Structure formats: structure tokens, C-alpha cells
Amino acid sequence: MADTSTWRNKVGLAEMLRGGVIMDVTNPEQAKIAEDAGAVSVMALERVPADIRAEGGVARMADLHVIEQIMDCVTIPVMAKARIGHFAEAQVLQAVGVDFIDESEVLTPADEKFHIDKHAFDVPFVCGCTDLAEALRRIGEGAAMIRTKGEAGSGNIVEATRHMRNVITGIKHLTGLRNDELMTEAKNMGAPYDLIKEIAHTGKLPVPNFSAGGIATPADAALMMQLGAESVFVGSGIFKSEDPAARALAIVHATTYFEDPVEVAKACRGLEGKAMSGIDVRTLPDSERLATRGW
């Protein structure tokens, strides 16, 4: 007798991806470069966030041909993005057999009120968050992995650090509360009481917490890992740089040895070209901030 797609299977895959780099790719050639550099997983999509930002329009789930070609050409797990609330896109991605679904603010939201009921799926989900309360709402809905949102396609780490610090500070705050304060805290945070109680006692999230949105250099990856990320997602940072293969290797290197500045320096020296140019997030109007999508 076997039980398939248990909660432990779902969170377990997220745990297997710890200490690694998950790279955005748009075709099989990029997927091979990512795998050869040591990526633990690839995110298959049609356009990297920087291009979505530049070109505008509605960003949807990727073309299934692209996803399937990528699944055929690498042996590492393949993730794909569905729009927030678009459970039919998620159903299609599960039917295709992707290993993880990212219910992602990088795509144009399909529902401004409700996220997907992720417990209803066999495939595990990752969701973005900007603080602990948002992380716990997503875990409550069934996300088996959390990633801080950062500001995708910006090449700017400032939002990623803000969101990671929000989550870590939020956890520390909960561990200092008395039991009789937790229900009021749950009410004020707008997050599930059971998860708040659990974190107050364990001092950590019940699922792995990765970092996304703005990582462009090896030092960015080391920063996020030292702030408490357990792995990093790199979107536009690799394939919008001048030296994707070398940069992919360097970011993997810095993520593995994030606590050793000598190794991070070696990783930085391995680079041949410029990082993606990036944008000052303060110049972005609210309507162009992806992190404000979802709640």
C-alpha cells in the first residue's frame, strides 16, 4: 500500500532543493546551460520577468510546448508558473507533469480576491510573500514552499531584502509572545491561528523559505542566504546578463559557500561580463510593482 502525493512528499521536494539555485529559463538551450551550471531546478516560462516588464501586456502560463521541451531536455525538476487564482492553468500544468507550480505575481493575476486552493492538487506549489502573514496565508492554502517576492525583473535586491527581513523579524516576534497573546496576534495579522501557534513554539516556518526577485550577482545570492533564505530563485539575473553560463556558475558557487567571503569573492572573479542593468524600484509606479499583486 502506497500513499501518493502526501504533504510530506510535497514539502520533501522543497527540502531537497535547499542550498540550491532555481533558474528561470525560456527554452531548452537555456535549461541545459542552467543544469550544466548546477541549478537544482529550472522555472520554465515564456518571457523572463524583465521582458514581461518591458513588453507589457497580459502575462500568462507559458506555452505547453516550451514547458514540455524543457522537461524533456533536463533531469532536474521543472517548475512552471500559473497566474494567481487561475486554478485551471494549474490543473493543466499538473496534467502536463511539472514538478512544482509557482502561483506567481510575475504573471498577470487572474483573480484579485482569491488564491488557488493548493491542497486540492497533487503537485506541490510555491507562492510569493512580502511578510510573515502573507506567507502563512499561502501555507494555509497549501503552499509547500514559500519564496519572498522581491521585485521580479528589477535586478535590484532592495525589495528581496525587505521581504526576507519582514519574514524573519515576524518569526522572531512570534517566539517572544505568550500563548494567551497568540489569538489576538492571529486576528491582527490576518493569518491562520494554528500556524501562528506552531511558529511561536518552533521558531521556524513549517515549509522551506527561499528568496526571489532581484538577485543579479553572486554577492546578492550570498546576502539573501545570510539573511535566512534556504535557496535562491534567479529570474532575469542570469539570462539578461552578458555572461549567462559564467554567471549561473558563479551564483551557484556563492550560494553553496554563502558564509565564506573568500569563496564568494572567487565566485565574483569568475564573471566575464556585466550584470543585467536593473532599475531603481523607487521610480516604479505602484501599477508596475509586481510584489503588490496577491495579498
Add this chain to the structure above:
Amino acid sequence: MTYRIGVLSVQGDFAEHIAAMNDLDEVEAIGVKTKDAIRSCDGLIIPGGESTTIGKLCRRFGLDEAIGALHAAGTPIFGTCAGLILMAKYIVDSDQWRLGYLDAEVKRNAFGRQIDSFETDLPIVGVEGGQARAVFIRGPYVTRVEPNVEVLATYADKIVMVRQGHLLGAAFHPELTDDRRVQRYFLEMVKAAAQ
């Protein structure tokens, strides 16, 4: 007497392995990702994760030499999932880099993609007290073993746990359950080797 068990921590679920081994008395489990740290261990665990990633990192940073020195000295090594793949000499349809110590052939993602991941109860040879919960995540299985390899567990007629002298390999993840019998089995191997 405390035994130092290193858990290779370049990538994967090393934290779960460290916590599981530290549940046992007589064990000091630590994460290791440098040559010197690896050489200092009485036993080594290669965790679950992505075997291509862990393999590339081992080779790139020369950790394969340090692990090879442990292997040559007969120090017990336990690989789970990706760890088992890296320890095997042969991998079906793959030329990926490997440590290649175990006289066995493994097949990657042999039970399917993530959607096919599962858990079940298995009897394990040498582990007393009934079946153990086995969590498979995009797991491999062993397709062929040489006569010197002992089969410790099978699932649906597929080999999922093996031992060859000081080498132990499992296609599943004992570190993801609360049952510590497989960790105790490995500790006994470490104790025997230290004598």
C-alpha cells in the same frame, strides 16, 4: 565515546539528516562542505537533493578526493536518494559525474516525476521492530547489483536499499520520518568501523 558524523552540506536536505542523527546518543552530527571537515568524520552521509548538482559541486571544489579518502579507509558512507545515485558505479542512461563506489546500477527518477512521489511501509533486513515508513521523492531504484552487494529492502520488486561493506544506500528518505532505526543501523556501522 562520541562519533562524529558528517552530513555533506553543499546542497539538499542536509538539515534534516543532521537533526535526525543528533537525535541519537553518542553522535555529534555536523554539516560538512570542506575537504578538512569531511576528512575529520567517523562516518559520512550524502543527503537527498539533486544528484547532478551535488556531483558537480563535489568535483568543482575537490570534495570528491576527501570523500574518496574516507571510502579508501573503510569509513562508513550512507547515501539517500541523490546520495545513493552518486555512490553507484552505473547510472541508467546517464553520463553524469559520480563517486562510483557501489557495485550497482541505479535508475534516476525511476518511479516517475514528482506527481508520482509516494510513501509506504517497508521491511528492512537488519532493522528490528517491524516495517519502517519510507518516503520516496522523485526517487531512484537499483536495477542491478553485483554479488557482493546485499539487498536490504525492496518495494514492488524493485531494490530500494542496499549495503556493500561500509557503504549503505537508500532510495528513500529515513531522515523525513520520526523513526530513527535506520540512523541507528548506520551508527552501528560507524561504531564497528571505529574499532
